[in-house]
Amino acid sequence: MVKVGVVGYGVIGQRLADGVARQKDMELVGVADVAPTLAIRALKEKGMPYAFYLGMAENKPQFDALAIPVAGTLEELVQKVDVVLDATSAGIGAKNKELYAKYNKKAIFQGGEKNSVADVFFHGYANYEKGLGKQFLKLTSCNTTGLIRSVDCLDRAYGVEKVAITIIRRVADPGDYHRGLTNALQIDKAPSHQALDLMTIMPHIDATGILVHTPVTHGHIITVVATTKQKINKAQALEAFGRHPRIRVVRIADGFQGNASLFRYARDLGNPRGDMYEIALWEESIVESGRDIMYAINIPQEAVTIPETMDAIRAAMQMQTERLAAVGETNKHLGLGKWLQN
Known part of the structure; x- marks a missing residue:
C-alpha cells in the first residue's frame, strides 16, 4: 500500500485527497496547510475524515482556537509517506522540494510550478513510461x-x-x-x-x-x-x-x-x-x-488533473510499469468511463 500525503488543501488539494482516498492500493496519510481556510473548517465540520498536519507551527494557536485537531507538522507528514502531492500556490512547491529531498521522498507537483522543479513533465496517457521510478514529477496544467x-x-x-x-x-x-x-x-x-x-x-x-x-x-x-x-x-x-x-x-x-x-x-x-x-x-x-x-x-479546471496525478503516483512508485495497466487502475477507482457502458 503506497502511503500518500497532500500538501496544500485548496481547490486542487481537496480533490487530490479525495482522489487518493478512492484508490484501493493507496493510503492517504494526511493533508497539510498553513491556515484555517474555509476548506479546513469544512474538513473539521465533516468530522476530520483526513488527518491534518500544520505547515507553519507558529499558526497552531489559530487552529486551537477553532478546535481543529492537528496531527503533527508538515515535516512529520513528509517522513510518514512514500510520495507527496504538492498542491500549494505556484512557487511554494519549489521551496517545499528541499524538504522532500531532505527525506529522499518522491513528490508530484501541479501545473503552476516551473518545469525545472521536476525530473519529468508528466501526462498519464502521453508519456507514462518517462515517469517510471523518477523522484520528482510535474503535471501539466x-x-x-x-x-x-x-x-x-x-x-x-x-x-x-x-x-x-x-x-x-x-x-x-x-x-x-x-x-x-x-x-x-x-x-x-x-x-x-x-x-x-x-x-x-x-x-x-x-x-x-x-x-x-x-x-x-x-x-x-x-x-x-x-x-x-x-x-x-x-x-x-x-x-x-x-x-x-x-x-x-x-x-x-x-x-x-x-x-x-x-x-x-x-x-x-x-x-x-x-x-x-x-x-x-x-x-x-x-x-x-x-x-x-x-x-x-x-x-473542468478544478478536477481534470486528478486522474493524471494518480497516474503519476503509479509511475513514480512503479506500481504499474505499463501505461494502459496504470491508467486502467486509476480509471477503475475513480469511476471513469462508466458512460461507455450506458
Missing part, C-alpha cells in the same frame, strides 16, 4: 491535461502532425474574488503556453495556439484543428474519442449546450462539488476541413 488527452487519442489512432488551438479560458475559479468582477475579454500573446507544453510532452507534433480570457468560472473550452498523418472523417474521429475513458462525447441536441450544462449535469449525477474528471467533447463540433479535423472540448 488543467487545459494542457485535457488537450493532450484528446490529441494523444487521435495520435495513437491515426497519427497527428500538427495542431492549432484556441482556448476560451475561464478567468478564475468559483469563489475567487481577487481577479475582480469583469465584463471584458482579454487575449494573450500567441503562442499560448498550452501549445508549447503539448510539444514538450509530444515533441513529434507541431502545435500553436491562442488564449482568450473570459469572465466565467466553470470550465474552459478549447477548439482544436488537428492535421492527421492520414486523412480521417468525422466518423473515424468520433469512434476514437468514443472509446476513451477520460473523454465523454456529448451532444448539443441532448441539452449539453455549454460549460454550464455540463456542470449542472455533474451536480445532478451527485458528483462531489459538481466535479468532472473527464473532459467533454461535443459531437456536433467535429468537422472535416480538407486534411484537418476540428473539434471542441470542455475542460
